[in-house]
Amino acid sequence: MDRPGEGVLLDVRGVTKRFGGLVANNDISFRVGAGEMVGIIGPNGAGKSTLFDLLTGFQPADAGEVLLDGRPITRFRPDEISRLGVARTFQKLRPFTQMTVIENVMVGAFQKTTDLARARRDATNALERVGLADKAESHARVLSTGQRKRLELARALATKPRLLLLDEVTGGVDLRSIPGLVALVRELNAAGTTLVVIEHNMGVIMDVSRRIVALHLGEVIADGPPAAVGRDPRVVEAYLGQAYVR
Amino acid sequence: MPRPLTFTAGLVALALLLTFPLVFTLPYPRDVMIRIFLYATLATAWNVLAGYCGQISLGHAVFFGTGAYTSTVLVKSLGLTPWAGMLAGAALAVALSQVIGYPVFRLRGHYFAIATIAVGEIVQTFMINWDWVGGARGLFIPIDRTGSLLAFQFRDKQVYYYIALGLLLLALWVTRRIERSRTGYYFRAIREDQDAAASLGIPVARYKQRAMAVSAALTALGGTFYAQYILFIDPESVLPLSLSILICLIAVLGGVGTLWGPLIGAAILVPLGEATRIYLGGTGKAIDLLIYGFLIMVISVVQPGGIMALAQRGRRRTG
Ligand SMILES: Nc1ncnc2c1ncn2[C@@H]1O[C@H](COP(=O)(O)OP(=O)(O)OP(=O)(O)O)[C@@H](O)[C@H]1O
Numbered sequence: 001m002d003r004p005g006e007g008v009l010l011d012v013r014g015v016t017k018r019f020g021g022l023v024a025n026n027d028i029s030f031r032v033g034a035g036e037m038v039g040i041i042g043p044n045g046a047g048k049s050t051l052f053d054l055l056t057g058f059q060p061a062d063a064g065e066v067l068l069d070g071r072p073i074t075r076f077r078p079d080e081i082s083r084l085g086v087a088r089t090f091q092k093l094r095p096f097t098q099m100t101v102i103e104n105v106m107v108g109a110f111q112k113t114t115d116l117a118r119a120r121r122d123a124t125n126a127l128e129r130v131g132l133a134d135k136a137e138s139h140a141r142v143l144s145t146g147q148r149k150r151l152e153l154a155r156a157l158a159t160k161p162r163l164l165l166l167d168e169v170t171g172g173v174d175l176r177s178i179p180g181l182v183a184l185v186r187e188l189n190a191a192g193t194t195l196v197v198i199e200h201n202m203g204v205i206m207d208v209s210r211r212i213v214a215l216h217l218g219e220v221i222a223d224g225p226p227a228a229v230g231r232d233p234r235v236v237e238a239y240l241g242q243a244y245v246r
Numbered sequence: 247m248p249r250p251l252t253f254t255a256g257l258v259a260l261a262l263l264l265t266f267p268l269v270f271t272l273p274y275p276r277d278v279m280i281r282i283f284l285y286a287t288l289a290t291a292w293n294v295l296a297g298y299c300g301q302i303s304l305g306h307a308v309f310f311g312t313g314a315y316t317s318t319v320l321v322k323s324l325g326l327t328p329w330a331g332m333l334a335g336a337a338l339a340v341a342l343s344q345v346i347g348y349p350v351f352r353l354r355g356h357y358f359a360i361a362t363i364a365v366g367e368i369v370q371t372f373m374i375n376w377d378w379v380g381g382a383r384g385l386f387i388p389i390d391r392t393g394s395l396l397a398f399q400f401r402d403k404q405v406y407y408y409i410a411l412g413l414l415l416l417a418l419w420v421t422r423r424i425e426r427s428r429t430g431y432y433f434r435a436i437r438e439d440q441d442a443a444a445s446l447g448i449p450v451a452r453y454k455q456r457a458m459a460v461s462a463a464l465t466a467l468g469g470t471f472y473a474q475y476i477l478f479i480d481p482e483s484v485l486p487l488s489l490s491i492l493i494c495l496i497a498v499l500g501g502v503g504t505l506w507g508p509l510i511g512a513a514i515l516v517p518l519g520e521a522t523r524i525y526l527g528g529t530g531k532a533i534d535l536l537i538y539g540f541l542i543m544v545i546s547v548v549q550p551g552g553i554m555a556l557a558q559r560g561r562r563r564t565g
């Protein structure tokens with residue numbers, strides 16, 4: 001965990017977020033090295049999605065700092081953070097339903113080009129990577145949940161991010177699609193993208209990432225290799241009675 | 247339709263429109279066509295902001311009035327040609343749109359629409375009370391019978407016809423350019439989900455301002471044209487809420503967020519307005535609005551995408 005400062009891509013320092021009396025994120029700190037794949041786990045309401053909102057500028061943090069490549073991005077707007085190379089997906093999917101699949105992805109691709117033909121090419125590439133190229137001309141609204149997840153992933157990928165934050169890629173997806181999505185996430189990481197992945201499915205997360213950060217009631221309760229985190233008594237306690245512990 | 251066919255059809259339509267005033271020499275049919283072009287231009291301009299970028303403005307009369315008042319004041323006070331006044335009006339409308347947009351774009355959905363109504367009412371009230379620009383009495387444009395093109399006044403409606411057609415073509419061309427650019431994709435993304443748009447790197451506020459600027463400029467051009475066509479303006483004719491609503495209704499009827507929708511809407515609603523005025527007598531105005539309102543209710547229940555959506559559905563069935 002203690003790595004030298006230069007390999008660190010994302011440095012989260014004591015971020016706190018309150019919603020009225022509720023402390024959704026309480027003094028959260030962790031670092032993500034370039035090229036790493038970090039899993040984030042925690043029971044419902046632990047504060048995982050809120051953490052992503054803080055990292056990407058969708059919610060202002062009440063305290064703490066977020067650094068990307070050593071530069072503070074704490075007060076930046078979502079679009080600015082995106083242009084610095086941080087892409088995200090949303091837990092509640094947000095496809096542009098009145099656009100076709102390729103148009104959706106082109107919106108992402110336009111971050112790196114103003115040329116229509118090039119955006120189309122880049123978007124097609126991203127769709128191929130997620131295995132959705134055959135649906136390019138379909139309307140986004142006709143896609144299944146699994147396909148929508150892939151679409152959202154392709155859209156984020158089309159911005160060519162250095163750091164990709166995925167909020168529950170396998171949530172709400174039928175079981176048969178999960179292995180494909182997991183393989184895809186692995187591939188992305190192998191191709192050099194740094195990943196932070198929120199995942200409810202413990203089996204999935206233990207399998208794909210070599211490091212896990214566990215949240216509970218807004219606080220980091222464990223940070224380390226999957227096996228160690230899985231055995232951590234605080235994690236076991238936090239998950240006690242939760243159906244998805246396997 | 248295959249591309250070459252569409253292109254040919256467009257050329258034929260354009261040729262027909264260009265010869266229309268040569269065949270129909272009476273003022274009345276020309277006047278109806280001019281109004282169709284003008285309202286189609288306004289609705290096309292509105293469509294850039296509301297249809298593509300999803301920001302429903304009900305205050306666009308402000309920009310129309312800005313165009314009308316700017317050129318008129320400049321011709322009266324400085325003797326400046328209305329053509330230059332037209333550009334000045336567009337520039338002022340852009341500046342005004344940015345000032346209005348800055349606070350108003352912080353609001354979403356219905357709140358945005360309501361705020362634009364408020365801005366429209368404030369501007370109208372302000373102009374009613376500003377005596378230097380005629381107050382409630384309005385302004386006459388000084389008659390210039392030199393017949394010079396620079397004066398922007400013509401005995402023959404034919405010239406107005408071609409100018410109005412030119413404005414419409416300009417608005418359509420601008421829309422087409424936007425549609426086929428990154429900006430057009432960004433506008434549509436913002437319309438659909440501005441958070442998702444921001445997460446992909448789109449500076450949402452800046453693009454809304456851009457949509458507003460384009461929309462305001464085109465609307466202001468229409469305002470100057472109106473002033474030079476009617477030769478009289480007052481807050482009641484160029485700044486009313488009913489104008490803002492009518493522009494919106496035309497686009498909604500034809501189909502928002504489509505290139506041709508606003509033109510189709512104008513081609514239907516303007517003659518309809520004329521008809522009700524003829525058959526229902528002098529009090530036609532309020533009845534127009536009743537009919538418009540009824541039409542909008544029917545559209546939103548039966549075919550929310552407007553006539554363009556109907557046409558597209560038909561095409562899909564036959565194709
Ligand atoms: N905008 C908001 N306003 C008020 N409370 C909020 C808001 N967003 C989240 N919360 C609350 O903050 C807490 C953390 O929510 P968050 O969505 O971050 O949890 P999560 O770990 O992502 O949960 P899940 O696994 O269900 O997605 C919850 O109690 C939630 O109700």
Ligand SMILES: [Mg+2]
Pocket residue numbers: 048049050091
């Ligand atoms: Mg969540």
